[in-house]
Amino acid sequence: MGRTLQGHGGAARVAVLAIATTAFLIGGLLTPAVAAPSDAARAELRGMIENVTSANAHRYGATDSAGHSMDTAKIIQDSSGGYLAVYHTMLGDGRFHALVATSADLMNWTFARDLGTGASQPSITQISTGGYVMAWEQDPNNHIAVRYYPDRAHLLSGSVTKSYDTPRTLSSCAEGTPNIYSVTLKPDIDHSVIDIGGHYYANCDVDRQQRGTLTNFSSWSTSAQSNFDNALLHWGVKGNIGDRDALTFRGYQLGVIEGQYTKNDFRSWRTFVYDYATGNADQTTIHTNGGSTAYANPSITTLKAPNGKTAVLVSLFLPSEGAAAGEAGQLLYYREYS
Numbered sequence: 001m002g003r004t005l006q007g008h009g010g011a012a013r014v015a016v017l018a019i020a021t022t023a024f025l026i027g028g029l030l031t032p033a034v035a036a037p038s039d040a041a042r043a044e045l046r047g048m049i050e051n052v053t054s055a056n057a058h059r060y061g062a063t064d065s066a067g068h069s070m071d072t073a074k075i076i077q078d079s080s081g082g083y084l085a086v087y088h089t090m091l092g093d094g095r096f097h098a099l100v101a102t103s104a105d106l107m108n109w110t111f112a113r114d115l116g117t118g119a120s121q122p123s124i125t126q127i128s129t130g131g132y133v134m135a136w137e138q139d140p141n142n143h144i145a146v147r148y149y150p151d152r153a154h155l156l157s158g159s160v161t162k163s164y165d166t167p168r169t170l171s172s173c174a175e176g177t178p179n180i181y182s183v184t185l186k187p188d189i190d191h192s193v194i195d196i197g198g199h200y201y202a203n204c205d206v207d208r209q210q211r212g213t214l215t216n217f218s219s220w221s222t223s224a225q226s227n228f229d230n231a232l233l234h235w236g237v238k239g240n241i242g243d244r245d246a247l248t249f250r251g252y253q254l255g256v257i258e259g260q261y262t263k264n265d266f267r268s269w270r271t272f273v274y275d276y277a278t279g280n281a282d283q284t285t286i287h288t289n290g291g292s293t294a295y296a297n298p299s300i301t302t303l304k305a306p307n308g309k310t311a312v313l314v315s316l317f318l319p320s321e322g323a324a325a326g327e328a329g330q331l332l333y334y335r336e337y338s
Helices: 039-050 152-157 226-233
Strands: 023-026 029-032 057-059 071-077 083-090 096-103 110-117 119-126 132-138 143-149 162-165 175-185 192-202 206-215 219-224 241-249 252-260 269-275 281-283 296-304 310-318 329-336
Touching: 039 241, 039 252, 039 269, 039 281, 039 310, 071 296, 071 310, 071 329, 083 132, 096 152, 110 119, 110 132, 110 143, 110 152, 132 175, 143 192, 175 206, 175 241, 192 219, 192 241, 206 226, 206 241, 226 241, 226 252, 226 269, 252 296, 269 296
Parallel strands: 071 119, 119 175, 143 175, 241 296
Antiparallel strands: 023 029, 057 329, 071 083, 083 096, 083 119, 096 110, 096 119, 119 132, 132 143, 143 162, 175 192, 192 206, 206 219, 241 252, 252 269, 269 281, 296 310, 310 329
């Protein structure tokens, strides 16, 4: 959620746009969307994201076994069994820490390790060798940090064997909120291409999208993603365009991204579904048990549910300003499908 994630009191709500149209970018111009093969898949995924109350399981205000809030959690399936979550929480030193936890059921999490101080909004992926690549926003001088753990034992003990801190090239103020699109080994982590999304603090004013490549854990290049931004600007987003995540669903690359309608207004955070092939973006209207209205820092994963069925796992941060009673904090839920 931009550069920081801090909950504030208050239950004020704002009206939301209820436009059910999309936009398509052609040559930099916004035109009505045309039918695309991915439209049906995008609509199905949007429905799964929107209906928390019909999820197979859900949990509001998620915490781990040590009582840490699981803010901005990214959850993946672990090849060795069970599930892993990385997330941040603010500890007594007044700084964010990136933590990792394990679970057998996606709802209850056992704290394993503090992975880094001044580390927020972490993301993780497991690669074909069984190792793990993580990325997070590191302070001070907020930037994207990338870490490699060769196996589960190294991850759960916090033993990094490779690290790279990206230089800020698009903003002199902050770059961060990373997600990991892919890791390609050629043939190993020393010879690899890591595709990473992120935000940059454009003109030190508002967050906008970037996408970069870390090559061989030794060189970084990145560029602004204006078409990504434009898909949300079309909806009237005037504040930050920040955290995002992606997955392959029904054979199409789709994703989720947060947009803030009004700068500095935590009540105005909304989550959008994005189609990487067409540039279409749909605002979601998410239904929780209590009727919360603000949703930020989305992440999404396709995995096997505890019963073995295929499911989509959604993770959202609900700012207190737009949260119903008992729903503020991290919301985790999954929906099975066939």
